[in-house]
Amino acid sequence: MASLAPLILLFDQAPHEMKRRLLLLAEDSPDLLVEITSDQSVLSAKVQHGSVGFDVFWTEETPVLSGYRSVFFGTLAPGKSTLLSINLTEDLAGGERVAPIAKALLVFGARIARQLSAKAVMWTPGKIISDPAFFGENVENYAKGEVFPVLVTVDFDYEDDERTLRSSGLDWFSGQEIELSGGGFQAQDLVRRAVRLVHDIGTNGAVITSQLVPDIDSDKVITLEPMPESNVLRCEIHSKTDETLRVTSVH
Secondary structure, eight states, X not given: OGGGOSEEEEESSOHHHHHHHHHHHHHTOTTEEEEEOOOSSOEEEEEEETTEEEEEEEEEEOOOOTTXXXXXXXXXXXXXXXEEEEEEOGGGTTGGGSHHHHHHHHHHHHHHHHHTXXXXXXXXXXXXXXXXXXXXXXXHHHHTTOOOOHHHHOEEEEXXXXXXXXXXXXXXXXXXXXXXXXXXXXXXXXXXXXXXXXXXXXXXXXOOSOEEEEOSSTTEEEEEEEOTTSSEEEEEEEEHHHHHHHHHHHO
């Protein structure tokens, strides 16, 4: 169950204790409704937070963190933890690509992590484990209309030979990953640009037509080209002069 959920919160307390604490929290929260749906093999619940519903599962296991990037998080003590896995309900399947619904899941997870004192937050689409306070701060800012919480949801891989940066985890929000190159830039400069692109796509949805957008440097532009055979958006940095010459030559 846990491996299928995009958001997993880690706790030291046993699953039944976490269930009890969630029920107590719901008693004091008019915007939080909890219905326990456990059977003999699974401890679970349906949770209504505001207008959005979530499926919640508790398991006690050793989290598998191979391939995960740590963000403002140290190390996890060996052994089992209680994993509280959060997913959208079945009637909202695919709703993660609607920005307000995806935002609602992040906000709910950040609230539970804060109020029930999680020790770590795992975001499985991007394979990121982060400090709960840092995760919450990024999500809270996003909920206020600020930047998309890239640092806690989307990872980047830089290939030095190709000088290309590729995202991982953006697909969950938009159905699209980005591949950014050009300008001879190293990883740090590409990440600065990628954060802006991820914000736009995570907030507004996938880019489905070829576009030309401004770069953070005023003398450059970025071409956006969806790849029809994959979920990749090819992004390439050009100088304005080169792009003008290219467009002129085409016409």
